[in-house]
Amino acid sequence: MRLTWLILALLVTGWAAQAGAQVPVRQPDQQLTGTITRADYQRYRAVPFSVPRGTVRLVVAFDYDQRAQKTVIDLGVEDQHGLRGSSGGNKADFTIGESDATPSYLPGRIEPGRWRLVLAVPNIRPGITARWTARIWYLRAAEAELAAPLVADRGSGWYRGDLHLHSAHSDGTCPSQSGKRVPCPVFKTLETAAERGLDFVAITDHNTTSAQAAIREAQPYFDRLLLIPGREITTFFGHFNIFGVSAPIDYRVTPNGPVSFNAIADRVHALGGLVSINHPALPSGEPCMGCGWAMPGADLARVDAIEVVNGGAALLPGGVEGPLSGRAFWLKALSAQRPVTAIGGSDNHDGAQTAPIAGSVGRPTTVVWADGLTQRAILAGLRAGRVFIDIGGMAESMLDLRVSNGRTTAEMGSILRAATSDQLIAHMTVQAMPGARLDLMAGDAVITSVAIDGARDVDLPIDRQDRPLIVRAVVRAPDGKVILMSNAVTISGANGSDRP
Ligand SMILES: [Zn+2]
Ligand SMILES: [Zn+2]
Incomplete structure (x- = not known):
C-alpha cells in the first residue's frame, strides 16, 4: 500500500509539472485558501465559490503542502445540479467549458451562482496542519477560446497542417476491428496526422462541437501536434x-432568418477565430447538397481564407486546377483587392486511410509561416497569408514568394504598391522533386517557366504589360501536375487606384 502511494505521489508530481500549462498566464480571478487537519481525516470538505454571470469556461488550479508528511487531498467539483467531476490526486488543475473539459470532468454550460470544490482527505497524520490553495479563473468568450499551449513551441518558422478533417463526430468512418465501417474515433485521425509529420490540424466536423472533448483529452498525448x-x-x-472557436454557434442559416453568414463571421472574429470558405466551386444539388457557394448576402470582406485545394475536389475532373477547384473563386476575390489567403484541406473522412492519395490526411497540406506553434500564431499566420499549399504533402517541400519594386519587398498575402515604371522582381525559394518546374504566374497566365530540379532560389523579372497583376507561383511535377501552389502578392498602383 505504501509503495502504491509512493508511485502515485511520483506520478502526481510528474503530471503537475506539465499540467499547469492549461492555466492562464494572468492572475486568477479568485484565490481560496484553507487548512486541513486530522479532524478532516477520511472526510469530505465542500468549499463554496461563486461563479459570475458571463463565465463560459472555468479553470481551477489546486495545490497543498505537507506532502512529505503523506498528506493527500483529492479534488472534485460540483455545480448546482451535482458532481461535475473528480480527479482525485491525479491532476493539479482542470478546466470545464461548454464543449470540452479536462478528462475526469464533464463539459457543459457553466451556470452562474454557487459551485463547490469537493476536497477529500484520504490521509493526514495526527498533529499535521496542511494548507491548501485553489486558484480560480472565470473566462469569458474570447479569452476562453485561447487554449493555453500544450505543445512545445519551436519558435518562428514554417508549420505544416491539415485544416479540414472529419471524424466520428460527423460523417468520418473507418474500418472497425472486425472490418465493419464505423464512426471513426478522432484519435485515428490524429495518429495519422502525427505519422505524416504534420505540426497542426483542425478537426472540422459538421456543425457540432462534440469533438472538442476528445480533442481536449488527446492534446497532452499529441504534444508535438497542435490541435486547433x-x-x-x-x-x-x-x-x-471556422478555426480557433470551440463555442457552440448556431449554423441554421436561412435567406431571411436571424442566422446569417455575416453574423456568424462576426461572432467568429469576435472570438479570435478565422472564417474560410470550403470547396466553393463544387456543384450543389442532389449529389452534394449545399456544397457549392451560393450564400445569401455573404460579405466576402468577412472571409479570411478560401479553400483553393480540397482533397475530395482534387480527385474530380480537372484536379487542383480544374473548374471544380477553388482557384477561380479565390482569384476573383483577389482581383477585388480583398486580402484572402488560399489554403488547402484534405476533407478527409477516414482517419485510418493511409494510401497517399488526395483526400487522405495531410493531402493537401497547408504550410504556414508563423511566429510559433501556438493557436494564436498559426491563426495569425493564416490571416497574414505567407502560406503555400503542398498538394502531395511532402515533408521537405518549400515555395516562398516575395515581390520587390526596388524600394519595398512584399510577402505572399500582401499588396505591393508600385508605380507603372517600377521594375518588379519576383524572388522565390523552392524545394520540390527532381525534374520539377516553377511557373511564375500573373493570375492564370504563365509569365515565365523555369526548371527547378530539386531546390533553388530564383529571381525573375515581372513584365507588367497587359496583365492582371496577381503574382503567384506554381510548381509542377515532371508530368505537368501541380504539386505546390503559392499565395499571391497583389500589385496595386502607387496611389492605390491602379486596380489589377
Ligand atoms: Zn463541405
Ligand atoms: Zn468537409
Missing part, C-alpha cells in the same frame, strides 16, 4: 470552416 478547434459550418447555401 475547428468546425465545418454546413448550410444549405455553402460550407465554411
Whole structure:
C-alpha cells in the first residue's frame, strides 16, 4: 500500500509539472485558501465559490503542502445540479467549458451562482496542519477560446497542417476491428496526422462541437501536434470552416432568418477565430447538397481564407486546377483587392486511410509561416497569408514568394504598391522533386517557366504589360501536375487606384 502511494505521489508530481500549462498566464480571478487537519481525516470538505454571470469556461488550479508528511487531498467539483467531476490526486488543475473539459470532468454550460470544490482527505497524520490553495479563473468568450499551449513551441518558422478533417463526430468512418465501417474515433485521425509529420490540424466536423472533448483529452498525448478547434459550418447555401472557436454557434442559416453568414463571421472574429470558405466551386444539388457557394448576402470582406485545394475536389475532373477547384473563386476575390489567403484541406473522412492519395490526411497540406506553434500564431499566420499549399504533402517541400519594386519587398498575402515604371522582381525559394518546374504566374497566365530540379532560389523579372497583376507561383511535377501552389502578392498602383 505504501509503495502504491509512493508511485502515485511520483506520478502526481510528474503530471503537475506539465499540467499547469492549461492555466492562464494572468492572475486568477479568485484565490481560496484553507487548512486541513486530522479532524478532516477520511472526510469530505465542500468549499463554496461563486461563479459570475458571463463565465463560459472555468479553470481551477489546486495545490497543498505537507506532502512529505503523506498528506493527500483529492479534488472534485460540483455545480448546482451535482458532481461535475473528480480527479482525485491525479491532476493539479482542470478546466470545464461548454464543449470540452479536462478528462475526469464533464463539459457543459457553466451556470452562474454557487459551485463547490469537493476536497477529500484520504490521509493526514495526527498533529499535521496542511494548507491548501485553489486558484480560480472565470473566462469569458474570447479569452476562453485561447487554449493555453500544450505543445512545445519551436519558435518562428514554417508549420505544416491539415485544416479540414472529419471524424466520428460527423460523417468520418473507418474500418472497425472486425472490418465493419464505423464512426471513426478522432484519435485515428490524429495518429495519422502525427505519422505524416504534420505540426497542426483542425478537426472540422459538421456543425457540432462534440469533438472538442476528445480533442481536449488527446492534446497532452499529441504534444508535438497542435490541435486547433475547428468546425465545418454546413448550410444549405455553402460550407465554411471556422478555426480557433470551440463555442457552440448556431449554423441554421436561412435567406431571411436571424442566422446569417455575416453574423456568424462576426461572432467568429469576435472570438479570435478565422472564417474560410470550403470547396466553393463544387456543384450543389442532389449529389452534394449545399456544397457549392451560393450564400445569401455573404460579405466576402468577412472571409479570411478560401479553400483553393480540397482533397475530395482534387480527385474530380480537372484536379487542383480544374473548374471544380477553388482557384477561380479565390482569384476573383483577389482581383477585388480583398486580402484572402488560399489554403488547402484534405476533407478527409477516414482517419485510418493511409494510401497517399488526395483526400487522405495531410493531402493537401497547408504550410504556414508563423511566429510559433501556438493557436494564436498559426491563426495569425493564416490571416497574414505567407502560406503555400503542398498538394502531395511532402515533408521537405518549400515555395516562398516575395515581390520587390526596388524600394519595398512584399510577402505572399500582401499588396505591393508600385508605380507603372517600377521594375518588379519576383524572388522565390523552392524545394520540390527532381525534374520539377516553377511557373511564375500573373493570375492564370504563365509569365515565365523555369526548371527547378530539386531546390533553388530564383529571381525573375515581372513584365507588367497587359496583365492582371496577381503574382503567384506554381510548381509542377515532371508530368505537368501541380504539386505546390503559392499565395499571391497583389500589385496595386502607387496611389492605390491602379486596380489589377
Ligand atoms: Zn463541405
Ligand atoms: Zn468537409
